[in-house]
Amino acid sequence: MSSAGTLELRQVTKRYGREGPAAVADLSLTVPAGEVCVLIGPSGCGKTTALKMVNRLIEPTEGEILIEGHSVRERKPAELRREVGYVIQQVGLLPHLTVAGNVGTVPRLLGWEKTRIAARVRELLELIGLDPEEYAGRYPAQLSGGQQQRVGLARALAGDPPVMLMDEPFSAVDPITRERLQDDFLRLHRAVPKTVVFVSHDIDEAVKMADRIAVMRDGRLVQYARPAELLASPVDAFVADFVGADRALKSLSLTRLEEIRLLAPPVARSGEPLRAVRARIAEGLIEPIDGQVLVVDAEGRPLGWISLERLESEPAPQRPPGGAKPLLRPAMTLRDALSALIETNAAYGAVVDEKGRCIGVVGVAQIGAGVRQAAEGIPTHA
Amino acid sequence: MPEVRWEWIADHAEEIQTRSLEHLILVSASTAIGVAIAIPIGIAVRGRRIPFAAATGITGLLYTIPSLAMFAFLLPIFGIGVTPAVVGLVLYSLLLLVRNTAVGLESVPEAVREASRGMGLTPRQVLLRVDLPLALPAIMAGIRLATVSAVGIATVAVLIGGGGLGVLIYSDGIQRALFFTPIVTGAVCATVMAIVLDLLLVGVERLLTPWARARAAVR
Numbered sequence: 001m002s003s004a005g006t007l008e009l010r011q012v013t014k015r016y017g018r019e020g021p022a023a024v025a026d027l028s029l030t031v032p033a034g035e036v037c038v039l040i041g042p043s044g045c046g047k048t049t050a051l052k053m054v055n056r057l058i059e060p061t062e063g064e065i066l067i068e069g070h071s072v073r074e075r076k077p078a079e080l081r082r083e084v085g086y087v088i089q090q091v092g093l094l095p096h097l098t099v100a101g102n103v104g105t106v107p108r109l110l111g112w113e114k115t116r117i118a119a120r121v122r123e124l125l126e127l128i129g130l131d132p133e134e135y136a137g138r139y140p141a142q143l144s145g146g147q148q149q150r151v152g153l154a155r156a157l158a159g160d161p162p163v164m165l166m167d168e169p170f171s172a173v174d175p176i177t178r179e180r181l182q183d184d185f186l187r188l189h190r191a192v193p194k195t196v197v198f199v200s201h202d203i204d205e206a207v208k209m210a211d212r213i214a215v216m217r218d219g220r221l222v223q224y225a226r227p228a229e230l231l232a233s234p235v236d237a238f239v240a241d242f243v244g245a246d247r248a249l250k251s252l253s254l255t256r257l258e259e260i261r262l263l264a265p266p267v268a269r270s271g272e273p274l275r276a277v278r279a280r281i282a283e284g285l286i287e288p289i290d291g292q293v294l295v296v297d298a299e300g301r302p303l304g305w306i307s308l309e310r311l312e313s314e315p316a317p318q319r320p321p322g323g324a325k326p327l328l329r330p331a332m333t334l335r336d337a338l339s340a341l342i343e344t345n346a347a348y349g350a351v352v353d354e355k356g357r358c359i360g361v362v363g364v365a366q367i368g369a370g371v372r373q374a375a376e377g378i379p380t381h382a
Numbered sequence: 383m384p385e386v387r388w389e390w391i392a393d394h395a396e397e398i399q400t401r402s403l404e405h406l407i408l409v410s411a412s413t414a415i416g417v418a419i420a421i422p423i424g425i426a427v428r429g430r431r432i433p434f435a436a437a438t439g440i441t442g443l444l445y446t447i448p449s450l451a452m453f454a455f456l457l458p459i460f461g462i463g464v465t466p467a468v469v470g471l472v473l474y475s476l477l478l479l480v481r482n483t484a485v486g487l488e489s490v491p492e493a494v495r496e497a498s499r500g501m502g503l504t505p506r507q508v509l510l511r512v513d514l515p516l517a518l519p520a521i522m523a524g525i526r527l528a529t530v531s532a533v534g535i536a537t538v539a540v541l542i543g544g545g546g547l548g549v550l551i552y553s554d555g556i557q558r559a560l561f562f563t564p565i566v567t568g569a570v571c572a573t574v575m576a577i578v579l580d581l582l583l584v585g586v587e588r589l590l591t592p593w594a595r596a597r598a599a600v601r
Contacts, residue, residue: 055500082502092497096515096593106501139596155501165500 004034004195005068005162007054012063014049014219023049025219027063031212033162034193038206041216041242047199050216051165054197055084067163082109085156085164085194089171091148093140099125099151100136106159124154127188146177153185157192166198170205182208203243207231207250215239228254228374249335251371257337257351258330260370262360265350266293270303270319274311281308289348289361295320300357302327302350327352330359334367384562391567398550402571405546408464408536409579412471413529416479419472421521424483425509434484441477449474449538457542467536467544474535475528479521486520487513519594522587526580533576537568547572 007030014024024046031037039047052058054065056077065072072080093102100121107117125132128150140148149169156164170178170185182205189196200206206213207227215222215230215238223235231251234240244250266286268277277293280286286293288308295303304320326340326349341349341364348363391398427433447455452470460466490513498512499505514521540548550568555561588595 057496057500078502078504078507080502081500086497086500088493088497088500090491090493092491092493092495092500094494094498094512095491096591098593105503109502109507139593141593141596152497 420479482524486517
């Protein structure tokens with residue numbers, strides 16, 4: 001059981017009072033089913049107002065909001081909200097209900113049977129990594145901040161809503177917990193895709209979470225683009241400034257090693273006769289990198305790097321003393337790969353598959369090329 | 383210090399019992415009616431500065447009227463008996479009950495209310511399932527205070543024929559040349575009643591708000 005619906009905002013305007021400036025002005029935006037749209041901008045840009053118009057906590061002055069093609073105005077607000085998950089920064093768990101009571105709120109409102117609610121609560125607690133035996137009966141005051149927000153997330157998912165609204169959901173917790181909550185959310189989202197509108201003021205969070213980012217300023221949509229595109233080609237100085245001078249670095253998180261072109265590994269088998277290695281170099285079968293070759297074992301697992309000069313002085317390459325650091329995985333982001341290179345003070349790193357066999361080599365130049373390639377709009381997501 | 387005459391108490395056990403029961407009825411009826419009136423007022427004025435000021439102003443004024451004068455004022459309207467006594471006690475209870483209800487409702491965190499609305503609770507469901515349960519500790523505190531003070535004030539009800547423990551203190555004691563024993567008996571009964579009612583209400587509150595004792599320090 002899972003669902004996600006397209007969300008469409010059509011020329012939505014919210015004005016408080018007759019004369020005042022619009023909090024949200026002529027906002028048109030489509031979030032395809034199952035995608036995460038992050039609304040971002042400086043405080044007062046209208047991002048939270050835009051979010052709250054979707055579940056009618058705020059009524060638009062003009063315009064139309066459609067979920068799966070149906071206007072939200074056709075629905076009674078309370079009924080609509082039961083089908084739109086809502087997560088807020090301060091969590092807002094009901095302090096007088098247990099964790100199970102909180103998570104079961106929307107199913108109860110929807111009139112589910114008791115046994116079905118209990119099963120759903122269990123399922124969701126397991127999904128968010130809280131043992132139902134231990135946590136179902138606790139009160140919110142007995143949970144840490146991170147656990148509370150997890151329960152808030154489970155509560156919003158309980159009715160299996162096609163659309164989720166998240167208003168700075170991870171801003172009130174410490175950075176480590178925030179990172180973990182973000183990762184958990186992405187994992188959940190892959191398992192149970194929902195159409196998500198996510199308000200954030202943190203561009204790093206936006207880049208990490210979003211399929212699309214909507215940058216707002218003074219109630220207007222300035223740019224709506226995929227993260228890579230936003231980082232690569234901000235439409236104006238405001239967006240460029242907002243995404244930051246280090247936007248090239250930020251885009252490193254968007255691409256994984258498996259998505260970029262790697263160098264062919266110049267492999268020499270451990271124990272292989274020196275002349276055989278030299279012959280392969282001469283024939284152009286392998287090309288040493290920075291004058292080095294990668295010594296691998298019989299299975300193709302990297303043992304270490306060795307220079308050609310060193311190779312000359314030895315009968316056959318043995319296990320090099322330095323080892324083969326760093327070893328990189330295809331699923332690593334370019335950011336993590338670059339970080340590993342810097343940490344190990346290496347110019348190049350071997351990329352290995354799940355059996356530890358070398359499938360390629362990457363250096364700073366390949367990472368840079370990968371970022372530019374992503375920026376040029378070559379699809380980066382599988 | 384005059385001495386308590388135990389044989390008087392033994393001879394009047396039945397009357398003591400009757401007067402205590404009357405007293406208990408005065409107190410519980412007036413508090414119950416007070417709650418029934420005050421909670422809706424508290425709900426109505428919650429979060430609205432001027433209505434809140436008006437409600438606490440008026441009920442506060444009632445609260446300051448000396449009890450002898452209050453019952454005297456009620457005499458021409460309600461005559462003598464239990465009715466004016468209960469009315470007077472209700473009027474006294476309103477300040478504590480209205481103020482605590484409104485303050486309790488206002489103390490409900492805005493995030494909790496917003497999340498509740500956002501989940502699809504109707505305004506009525508927010509009130510009944512969120513606001514009132516969360517305001518309960520404050521409302522109960524008001525009820526306890528109102529009850530305890532009603533036990534004291536109700537002793538004056540004897541002056542308008544309201545019965546209760548005031549009969550022991552006033553008619554049997556003060557009017558009989560300060561016959562000491564019934565005065566002490568009435569006072570002790572009232573004190574014990576106040577303490578017992580207060581403890582009972584604490585128990586009720588604990589039963590109704592198991593969550594209030596949940597603390598972060600479980601592990």
